[in-house]
Amino acid sequence: MGVVLQYGKTKGQDNLLELLYKMQCEEHRPPTVALEAGPSKMSILMSPGAQMALASFALMCVNATDGIPTIFSIPTFATMSAPLVDRVHRGLCVDVDGEGTIPESLRNVLSKWTPDDAKNPKSGIPRILWLNPSCSNPAGVTTSAQRRKEIYSIAHEYNLLIVEDDPYYYLQENQPRIPSYLSLDVDGRVLRFDSFSKIVGPGLRCAFVTGPEAIVKKMEYAYMQSSQHVCGLSQIIIYKLLKKWGSTGFEAHIQRVVAFNRERRHCALAMADKWLKGLAEWSVPTGGMYVYLKVYGTGLKSEELNERLMEAHKVAVVPASGFYPRGAKLTDVAVLRISTSMADAEVMEKVMKGLSQVIQEAKTAYSKQKTDRADIVSSENCM
């Protein structure tokens, strides 16, 4: 106890780092483990949440240059498209469909440059590819194995660093899980972010970064000047849990978490079928904890729809417009993220029923508004 209450090593507690290193090797078989000691060799750093690690990494890039052109799949995790990254990194957007990030869309974004431009510091070519490949937040989409290979090969061609923001990796229902970018990383170009938030508890603020030693070391220096290290108690809790479980127990725990999320998500999808048919479109994810709704033809913004839901029905969803970096246009569509893990069947029914009412009312008002406007225009034309 005395040890965990003392200041500790910034990188993390040795015994936990050792376990995590083993876990990454077993789960991802990263080719970078076999590299000679050097800048690309795989290294691990504990972080007080993946969010903190992502934000520190973003700030680090800003310090290094004056904002690095970064490509995001959209919609993207809000924190990353929020003012910090949005303002300082010139965000470029790649489209996502039901199979995840679309490689052709990435090629399209990069088509303004040639791979040789990567050698020119002034070319303005993107340097970072920010991906959230499994059960993404907010779209709930998992990028297929084939696409991951294609995307990795494009990143290799254009010398992009891949930020693999993957806290929902273990929430995939695909068995075996779709291999991560880390597992494809022969070059040392993947910086991977794992978190215990979605598989143990977010209050522990315990996550870890895996990637090339040179970058991980810089992040460690940044933490020395800020958080110092992850709370010692959180680290020891995670260590004891992992130690007690072993890899078989860990997998059994993961399958319980997956089953819990599957039940909640299926319940949300059934309620969407019951209440929102014809009123909204939604994703049908194969894992994770989000269902993503698109609502057309209400004339309302995502935030306005949510406000009406809260006022009339005392429940809330997440207006997902913030998941689009500046520059990405949302025209006549409200986007809403429903977190399925937090609501039991009763609450979920309240949410979906409430949504159906506010959407119906808004659509009726909007089409009346349009008809009234058309009547005014046609009566003005008659005069």
Ligand SMILES: Cc1ncc(COP(=O)(O)O)c(C=O)c1O
């Ligand atoms: C895509 C994504 N990355 C990172 C995080 C942050 O996770 P943590 O709780 O470890 O900070 C979240 C949290 O919801 C997320 O959805």
